Amino acid sequence: MPEYRVLAFDIFGTTVDWRTGVADQVAAIAARQGISLDAEAFADDWRGRYLPSMRSVNDGEREWAYLDTLHRESLDEMLTERGLDLAEDVRRELVRTWHRLPAWEDSVAGLARLRERYVVAALSNGGFALLTNLIKAAGLPFDCVLSAELARKYKPAPEPYLTAAALLDVRPEEVLMVACHHWDLDGARAAGLGTAFVERPLEKGPHGADRPDPARADLTARDFPGLADLLRHS
Incomplete structure (x- = not known):
């Protein structure tokens, strides 16, 4: 890994x-x-x-x-x-x-745990102001906000992923993209990032959500603490 x-x-x-x-x-x-x-x-x-x-x-x-x-x-x-x-x-x-949207139950504690070892960044198609307001209201412990607004392109185009790596002065392969959507992870992988799929079965209510597909992600976890466990043993 x-x-x-x-x-x-x-x-x-x-x-x-x-x-x-x-x-x-x-x-x-x-x-x-x-x-x-x-x-x-x-x-x-x-x-x-x-x-x-x-x-x-x-x-x-x-x-x-x-x-x-x-x-x-x-x-x-x-x-x-x-x-x-x-x-x-x-x-x-x-x-x-x-x-202003509620965090999943495991998000705050999971991010705090992962932050002990890694830089944790919000990389979203949301605008910079939107993300700043949302993260503050939900109490999410991110180190930084990396909006697609900075790249002037939306995920899954390569620019947002590569802009994130460049701004944090790391190589693309040193960034692990974490998402519950395969389209997002497909874009990240095409840009050279690592990929982690986190299950969010209730994301779309009764309409279903993306299911795990090991062929489309480097790591698969049930939630953020589960991802921390996988990375701890890597």
Whole structure:
């Protein structure tokens, strides 16, 4: 096993529970507006537009736009499709639901343990402000924030992974990308990083989540403490 110096963690789904966090806040906002809305389905629909919106940036179909802008465009489309006309301040509040999401139960303690041996970095497609707000609110003990905004490309393009390694002055193979999504790990591997799959079976609620596939990751763990155990014995 390579000697890793940096552990880079995906955030949405891997470190925090985006579905519960977004759905709960959407439900509260909808109730205040007197709107009947399936908040979980709304969150699922919103997340379903995540990769396609970023792909349009990576493919050069549009200039760089950070994630809050992409989330806002997706939100406007969803509201139009549902025949909902919400005020500007309510729309801004909805976009910012992605800035405050609950950490998985093992995330804080697991990161703290891993941080004793490694640099632990948040490497996410979220914007720099979004990630800073989210990490602070959830009390996540990261050493640094490495937003795709710094690379002006979104994962799984190689630029965010290589930018993370360059900024931390390490070789790509000295970085272990940790995620619960195979598309993210596939991108990291193509960029020369090590890969660790962490299971998050509840990430998408009843719709299922990515399952372990040893052929697509160097390491597989049930949670962050499990990853610490694997690395301790490496």
